[in-house]
Amino acid sequence: MQINLIAIGKTDNRALQSLIEDYKKRLGFYIKFNFEVIPDLKNSKHLSEAQQKDKEGDLILSKTQNSDVLILLDENGKQYDSVAFSSYLQKHMNSGIKNLVFVIGGPYGFSKSVYQRANGKLSLSKMTFSHQMVRLFFIEQLYRGFTILRNEPYHHR
Numbered sequence: 001m002q003i004n005l006i007a008i009g010k011t012d013n014r015a016l017q018s019l020i021e022d023y024k025k026r027l028g029f030y031i032k033f034n035f036e037v038i039p040d041l042k043n044s045k046h047l048s049e050a051q052q053k054d055k056e057g058d059l060i061l062s063k064t065q066n067s068d069v070l071i072l073l074d075e076n077g078k079q080y081d082s083v084a085f086s087s088y089l090q091k092h093m094n095s096g097i098k099n100l101v102f103v104i105g106g107p108y109g110f111s112k113s114v115y116q117r118a119n120g121k122l123s124l125s126k127m128t129f130s131h132q133m134v135r136l137f138f139i140e141q142l143y144r145g146f147t148i149l150r151n152e153p154y155h156h157r
Contacts, residue, residue, distance in 0.1 A: 002032040008106040009040040023139040030146035057111025068099040077121030086145035
């Protein structure tokens with residue numbers, strides 16, 4: 001199985017980018033992982049929220065295959081603690097799917113077409129985080145999940 005993370009807009013903060021790169025490298029020891037950034041829309045000031053979500057949605061869907069399991073990182077999604085999230089990952093690995101795709105949307109969320117295509121929604125917290133920080137938090141949780149599955153000492157119980 002491969003895990004893909006798709007996000008809208010690049011990360012400008014070098015410190016965050018450095019940490020993201022560190023966890024991406026660590027993840028490579030456990031699973032094939034790809035992090036793809038869809039560039040911010042050009043001239044988005046001239047678009048309504050709905051138009052922006054639709055355009056971003058089209059770009060997100062163009063990066064997925066019909067066979068992919070698509071999970072949206074969404075404030076209304078299911079929440080897991082780290083141990084339960086590791087079990088969630090194991091369940092997907094056991095199911096025989098080829099690609100598990102997680103998506104971090106743009107500032108206004110996801111279009112209707114992306115919600116319709118999604119196989120599930122996951123929430124990292126009831127709190128709101130910047131889209132740039134969510135990338136780091138999520139990739140770290142993926143790493144943590146795999147260390148839990150391998151009984152490695154990164155996560156303390």
